[in-house]
Amino acid sequence: MTLPEVWFVVVAVLFAGYFLLEGFDFGVGMALPFLGRGRDETAEDGDVRRRTLINTIGPVWDGNEVWLLTGGGAMFAAFPIWYATMFSAMYLALLVILVGLITRVVAIEWRGKIDDPRWRRWCDVGIGLGSWLPALLWGVAFANLVRGLPLDSGQRFTGTFFDLLSPYALLGGLTTLLLFGTHGLVFLTLKTDGHLRIEAMRAARVWAVPTVIVFAVFGGWTLAYGEKGWLATVLAVGVAASIVIAAAAAAGREVVAFAATSVSILSLVVLIFGSLWPVVIRATTTRANDLTIAAAASSHYTLTVMTWAAVVMVPVVLAYQIWTYWVFRQRISTAHIPPSIGLSLRVRRS
Amino acid sequence: MNALDVSRWQFGITTVYHFLLVPLTIGLAPMIAVMQTVWHVTGNEQWYRATKFFGKLFLINFALGVATGIVQEFQFGMAWSEYSRYVGDVFGAPLALEGLVAFFLESTFLGLWIFGWQRLPARVHLACIWLVAIGVNASAFFIIAANSWMQHPVGARFNPDTQRAELVDFWAVMTNNTALAAFPHTVAGAFLTAGTFVAGIGTWWMIRDRRRARVTDDVVLAGELNTEARTLYRPVTRFAMWVMLASGVALAVTGDAQAKLMFEQQPMKMASAESLCHVETGASFSILTIGTQNNCDSITRVIELPNLTSFLATNDVNATLSGVTDLQQQYQQRFGPGNYRPNLFVTYWAFRAMIGWAIGSAVLAAAGLWFTRRGRVPDQRWLGWLALAAIPTPFLANSSGWVFTEMGRQPWMVAPNPTGDPSIHLTVAQGVSNQSVWTVMISLTTFTLLYGALAVVWFILVRRYTVHGPLAHDSSPHPDRGRDDGDDTDADRPAPLSFAY
Numbered sequence: 139m140t141l142p143e144v145w146f147v148v149v150a151v152l153f154a155g156y157f158l159l160e161g162f163d164f165g166v167g168m169a170l171p172f173l174g175r176g177r178d179e180t181a182e183d184g185d186v187r188r189r190t191l192i193n194t195i196g197p198v199w200d201g202n203e204v205w206l207l208t209g210g211g212a213m214f215a216a217f218p219i220w221y222a223t224m225f226s227a228m229y230l231a232l233l234v235i236l237v238g239l240i241t242r243v244v245a246i247e248w249r250g251k252i253d254d255p256r257w258r259r260w261c262d263v264g265i266g267l268g269s270w271l272p273a274l275l276w277g278v279a280f281a282n283l284v285r286g287l288p289l290d291s292g293q294r295f296t297g298t299f300f301d302l303l304s305p306y307a308l309l310g311g312l313t314t315l316l317l318f319g320t321h322g323l324v325f326l327t328l329k330t331d332g333h334l335r336i337e338a339m340r341a342a343r344v345w346a347v348p349t350v351i352v353f354a355v356f357g358g359w360t361l362a363y364g365e366k367g368w369l370a371t372v373l374a375v376g377v378a379a380s381i382v383i384a385a386a387a388a389a390g391r392e393v394v395a396f397a398a399t400s401v402s403i404l405s406l407v408v409l410i411f412g413s414l415w416p417v418v419i420r421a422t423t424t425r426a427n428d429l430t431i432a433a434a435a436s437s438h439y440t441l442t443v444m445t446w447a448a449v450v451m452v453p454v455v456l457a458y459q460i461w462t463y464w465v466f467r468q469r470i471s472t473a474h475i476p477p478s479i480g481l482s483l484r485v486r487r488s
Numbered sequence: 489m490n491a492l493d494v495s496r497w498q499f500g501i502t503t504v505y506h507f508l509l510v511p512l513t514i515g516l517a518p519m520i521a522v523m524q525t526v527w528h529v530t531g532n533e534q535w536y537r538a539t540k541f542f543g544k545l546f547l548i549n550f551a552l553g554v555a556t557g558i559v560q561e562f563q564f565g566m567a568w569s570e571y572s573r574y575v576g577d578v579f580g581a582p583l584a585l586e587g588l589v590a591f592f593l594e595s596t597f598l599g600l601w602i603f604g605w606q607r608l609p610a611r612v613h614l615a616c617i618w619l620v621a622i623g624v625n626a627s628a629f630f631i632i633a634a635n636s637w638m639q640h641p642v643g644a645r646f647n648p649d650t651q652r653a654e655l656v657d658f659w660a661v662m663t664n665n666t667a668l669a670a671f672p673h674t675v676a677g678a679f680l681t682a683g684t685f686v687a688g689i690g691t692w693w694m695i696r697d698r699r700r701a702r703v704t705d706d707v708v709l710a711g712e713l714n715t716e717a718r719t720l721y722r723p724v725t726r727f728a729m730w731v732m733l734a735s736g737v738a739l740a741v742t743g744d745a746q747a748k749l750m751f752e753q754q755p756m757k758m759a760s761a762e763s764l765c766h767v768e769t770g771a772s773f774s775i776l777t778i779g780t781q782n783n784c785d786s787i788t789r790v791i792e793l794p795n796l797t798s799f800l801a802t803n804d805v806n807a808t809l810s811g812v813t814d815l816q817q818q819y820q821q822r823f824g825p826g827n828y829r830p831n832l833f834v835t836y837w838a839f840r841a842m843i844g845w846a847i848g849s850a851v852l853a854a855a856g857l858w859f860t861r862r863g864r865v866p867d868q869r870w871l872g873w874l875a876l877a878a879i880p881t882p883f884l885a886n887s888s889g890w891v892f893t894e895m896g897r898q899p900w901m902v903a904p905n906p907t908g909d910p911s912i913h914l915t916v917a918q919g920v921s922n923q924s925v926w927t928v929m930i931s932l933t934t935f936t937l938l939y940g941a942l943a944v945v946w947f948i949l950v951r952r953y954t955v956h957g958p959l960a961h962d963s964s965p966h967p968d969r970g971r972d973d974g975d976d977t978d979a980d981r982p983a984p985l986s987f988a989y
Contacts, residue, residue, distance in 0.1 A: 193988045197599035200554065204595050208587030210561050215584040218576020218652075225565025226921040232562055233931045237938060240555040244942055247551030250989045251949055294922065436577040437647075437654040444581060451588045455596075462596055465607060476984035481956055483948075 141445065142435035145216035146418070148448060150411040152209035157276070157314070157403050159202035163195050165322010167242065167269025170262055173326070173337055185258060186472045187334065192246060192265070193475065194329040197466045199246065201459055203239070215444050219293060219434040220418040227287050227295035228279055231302055235272045235279075242268020253480035273318040274311040278302065280410050281310025281356075284363050286420035293419075293429045306359055313356040316349040317406065320383060321399040327392040331471035339390060346384035353380050353402065357409055363420070364413025372412060376405030492920045494928040495567040498935065500894070502559050504887050505939045509553035509946075511886050514628055514675060515682025516546045517621040519731065521614075523724070528614050533964050534720040540962035542686060547602065548949045552942055554595075559935065561587075567928060571901055571919030578644045578655045579634055582662075586630035594623030605965075606986040628678070629671050636667035638902050639893070640753045646911035653902070653912050666753065669746040670893075676738035677889065681882040683731035684849045689954055690725035691856055691866075691875035697721065698867035718865050720958075726860055732853040739846065744800065751801035751809070754903055756819070757896030759812045760832045761839040762797050763787055766811040771797040775840075782832050784812050823904070823913070830898040838892035845888060848881025 139147075174191055176184030195202075214221040225232055245264025249257075285306050288297040323345055326338035357373040379401035386395035414420070418434050421427035435441065520542055527535035561583070564572045572579075600608065601616040608616070637644075643660030644653045655661070694717045701713035751758045758764075763777055765784040772789075773796030779787035795805040810818075812829055819828035852875060859866040897903050904913035 189988055193985065196989050197603040198596075200599055201592060201596035203558075204587060204591045207558065207561050207591055208584065210565075211580065211584035211587040213580075214564065214572065214576055215580030218572055218580055221565045221576060221580070222569035222572035222921075225562055226567075226569035226923065229566050229921075229923060229927055230930065232566055233934060236559050236562065237934060239558050240938060240942075243555040243558070244551050244945070246989060247547060248945065248949060251548065251953070299927075436580065439658075440577050440581055440655045443655070443658045444584060447581075447585055447588060455588065455592045458596055459592070462600055465600065466603060470985065474983075474985050475988050476986075479959065479961060481952055483952070485952070485955055 140432075141438060141441040142216070142431050143416075144445070145212070145435065145441055146411070146415065146431050149209060149213055149216065150407060152205060152212055153280075153411075154404055154407040156202075156205035156209055157318075157407060158400055159205055160199075160272075161318040161321040161399075161403055162325035163199045163202055163322070164269045164273040164318045165320065166191055166195050166326060167265045167322070168273065168319050169322055169326065169338070169341065170265060170269075173323075173334065173341060174262070185255075185478075186475050188258075188262065189250070189475050189478075190330060190334055190470060190472050191326065192249070193470055194326060198459075198462055200243075201462065203243075212444070212448075216436055216441060217418060217431075217434040218436060219429060223287075223289070223293055223295060223419060223429060223434075224279075224283065227297070228282065228302060230299045231275055231279055235275050238268040238271035238275075240268075241265075250478060251480050252483050253478045254483050257483065270315070274315045276311075277314030278307045278311035280314075281307040281360075283419050284310075284360060284410055284413050286363075286422035288423050289419065289421040289427045289429060290423065291427055293421075293427065293433070296423075306356075309352065309356045309359065313352050313406065316345060316352055317380075317399070317402055320345040320349045321396075321403060324383065324387065324392065324395045324399050328396055329469055331469040332473070334471065335469075339387060339392070342395065343384070343387040346380065346387050349402075350377065350380040350384055353377060353406070357406075360409050360413050364409070366412065366415075369409060369412050372405050372408045376402050376409065379405065491923050491925045491928050492917055494925055494932055495920050495923070496916065498567060498928060498932040499563060500891075501932070502556065502563065502935055502939070503894075504890070505943065506553070506556040506560060507886060507890055508883055508943075509549055509556060510628075511674075511678035511681040511883070512549050512685060513546070513553045514624050514678035515680070515731075515735075516542065516549070516685065517617070517624050518679075519682050519686060519728070520546055521617045521621045522727070524614055524617055528610060534723070536965055537720060537958045537963060538724045541958040544953050544959075545685075545689075545950055548946065548953065550598065552946050555942065556939065566931075567921050567923065568901075568919050569921040571914060574652050574914050574919065575638075575902060576652070578637060578641075578653050578661060581655065581658065582630045582634040582637075586627050586634075590623045590627030590630060594620050594627065597623065603985070603987055625675060628674060629667075632671045632674055633662055633664060633667040636664045636670050637661055639670075639897060640664060640666040640749075641902055641905050641908055641912045644912060645909050648911075653909075665749060666746075669742060669749050672738060673742035673746055673889075676735045676742055677882065677886050679731055679735035680739060680846070680849050681886060683728045683735060684852060684878055684882045685728075687725050687728035687732060687852060687856055688875040688879040690721045690728060691852070692872045693717075693957060694721035694725060694865060695867055695869065695872035695875075698865060699869070702867065714865070722860055722865055725856060729853045729856045729860075732849050733857070736846070736850060736853065747800055748802070753906065754897065755810055756812065756815045756828060757830065757835065757893075758801065759810060759815055760830050760835040760896060761892065763789075763832060763836050764797070764809060764811045765813050767808060767814050768811060769798070769808040770795045770806045771801075771809045773797045773800065774836075777836070784832065822910075826899070826915075828899060830896050835892055835896045838888045838895065841888035842885050842892060845881045845885035848878045848885075852878035 170188055170191055174184060174188035176187065241264035245261040249261035282302050285304060287295055288301060290296050320342055323338050323342035327335055327342065330338060354377045357376060361369055361373060379398045382398040383395050383402065386398055416431050417428045418431055419429040520539055523535050523539040527539060597616045597619040601613065601620060604613050604616060642664050643655060643657035645656050647654045697713040697717035701710040704710050762774055764771055772792040772794040774789050775791040775793065777787045777789050798807040798809060799805045801807060801809055816828055855871060855874060859871060899915045900913060901916045901919040902912060902914040904910065
């Protein structure tokens with residue numbers, strides 16, 4: 139393999155890490171509106187339930203998000219033409235993703251600072267925006283690379299925003315939305331205890347069914363673009379894994395279900411990047427305008443420097459991130475949530 | 489308006505927002521690490537309270553710093569794609585390394601610090617905040633190295649086949665003399681910001697406690713307030729003022745070094761900073777001018793210090809410096825017709841504002857150290873107001889400094905290096921993406937409104953938590969600290985988490 143090809147794989151791995159880790163962050167955020175409601179049977183305050191959900195990802199979500207920043211940075215360093223073309227072509231879609239990510243960061247961090255129902259409702263809206271929108275739009279964005287963009291002979295985008303909204307791309311968005319939603323629900327069954335754990339499993343069971351179907355349809359459609367035999371195997375693994383999700387969720391096997399959602403996400407990433415190879419953005423105008431790995435890549439020297447940096451740093455990063463998950467491995471339930479220590483919005487004069 | 493103007497406004501607005509928050513993070517993380525270390529070593533719980541109090545403010549600030557930072561990672565590709573194509577081979581590497589080395593470190597260990605007060609052994613927990621402090625400063629280094637390459641491109645050559653700048657020496661990019669001058673200057677500015685923030689809040693609280701102690705009839709309460717002022721706020725404030733003093737000296741030294749570099753590397757930037765229109769021998773430093781700066785010859789110099797500019801530039805009071813008009817002619821000869829002058833009004837005043845605003849911190853540090861000398865605990869009301877008034881000044885100085893640096897580089901996006909590969913240069917007009925003006929207008933409006941709203945919320949939160957003071961439940965560490973091994977088997981009801989969002 140040449141260095142550009144290696145870096146294509148590295149970028150794929152970074153986005154796989156991002157989808158695997160932020161996938162459940164998004165899923166947890168998506169679950170807030172339904173799992174986070176107060177229920178009569180538990181007589182628990184809805185806010186305590188929502189806090190429990192948010193705190194399952196509390197110590198780790200920020201580190202998970204860095205996978206995106208590093209993925210973007212690696213793309214810029216290793217494939218500047220890919221980075222420039224993709225992000226300028228998908229300008230408005232990325233704007234929406236960024237708005238979501240911005241509101242999610244501040245909503246998670248600031249939610250508990252003020253003890254006021256209206257304040258917290260606004261924060262829940264922010265978390266919701268930052269979970270539903272990126273979960274949908276990342277799928278749309280990557281499906282568009284596979285389907286292709288109108289590129290001219292200089293590999294510059296010539297289309298408009300509406301070129302991004304083909305049925306195939308929207309189905310890609312629905313795929314990631316359902317997959318991340320299920321992934322998050324299954325993650326919650328591993329991280330919570332008590333009623334939330336039972337309810338999350340029940341919800342995962344419901345989400346798993348459309349996930350299998352949409353994944354299979356989108357994957358089959360992707361094969362039509364990919365034109366590679368081995369991708370059928372990847373798709374089969376992915377679909378099999380999503381069937382396992384449904385079965386494991388029905389049987390209450392949490393670890394198996396989480397392993398299965400992870401395999402599904404990984405196979406989706408392999409499917410997308412595999413069908414692109416050896417191209418990074420397909421051109422809908424003529425195949426001669428495809429932006430290839432070789433044409434998009436940086437110089438040999440830059441890739442060598444980056445390879446050394448990655449070889450040294452990635453194991454270190456993985457080690458301390460895994461350690462963090464180990465430190466915060468215990469399940470939490472509504473009983474673990476301490477009383478709110480937020481201040482009132484206004485100063486109370488005594 | 490065209491897409492270029494809107495894109496420039498967007499990058500400027502989003503970056504200035506980001507850099508209102510960033511210096512506080514960069515400076516406050518090490519200061520909190522020091523506070524926690526002092527508590528760890530001495531066992532003095534007042535330093536624990538200080539750690540928790542400023543830790544809360546740090547986290548409120550960190551969140552918005554991250555939120556505004558995410559945009560920057562993608563904005564190059566979105567709005568400046570031609571630039572990204574041209575420089576990606578060089579510019580991408582420090583950006584990727586920033587993610588790999590620094591962002592992962594700070595975000596992961598900040599999570600461990602926030603949630604690990606009871607779960608981690610005390611030393612490991614202390615190490616977490618130190619790693620955060622290292623991470624935020626490391627990220628500053630990488631991004632400043634990237635920016636410095638735009639100011640003074642080194643370690644690269646122009647490849648005519650691919651029509652882009654290509655990296656040939658990564659070490660040269662990391663040790664760019666521009667970066668080695670800009671990094672300590674920026675970090676010193678960040679420490680001045682955080683020092684002023686801590687000292688301002690500490691002084692205000694110290695005086696408030698003292699005054700409340702004086703007016704209350706409750707003898708016990710008065711004693712408590714006086715003790716708090718003497719044992720909590722006074723030491724914290726004096727610590728912060730020494731930080732301010734040290735960073736003030738560092739700012740002057742590094743600023744001077746940077747200015748000398750700039751006179752060599754980007755003479756146009758420095759000439760416009762001084763409203764120096766024509767060749768001058770023994771050039772004087774202008775403090776006040778009136779007139780229209782952008783019409784170079786219309787200005788009248790009101791106050792100036794003779795020969796100072798020549799001395800600042802070269803250490804020689806009689807050095808001859810080029811003016812804007814001469815440099816414009818030289819650039820036209822080298823790079824063809826065009827306007828190579830930055831906005832002279834902005835660069836002139838931003839440079840003065842940067843230096844002028846820094847006086848706010850200097851006044852507070854001087855007054856504060858004097859009035860707290862030899863065990864004194866001041867109670868002058870005016871000092872409290874001075875402390876509050878000083879807090880915004882370093883933020884304004886930081887913004888002014890970056891506005892000067894970046895707008896002084898105009899019209900270049902990659903400024904030509906006088907001693908480097910002469911074919912590496914790019915103007916902003918060549919670097920902008922081919923977006924419609926409306927597309928960029930939509931994002932500019934969205935970011936401005938969203939950031940504006942979040943800035944208001946940020947201010948409300950910081951003010952609210954400052955006015956409330958250290959929280960009662962943070963008055964002393966949890967007795968089970970460090971002994972929580974994660975199983976609740978011996979408890980009927982699980983122990984609540986030490987912290988939950």
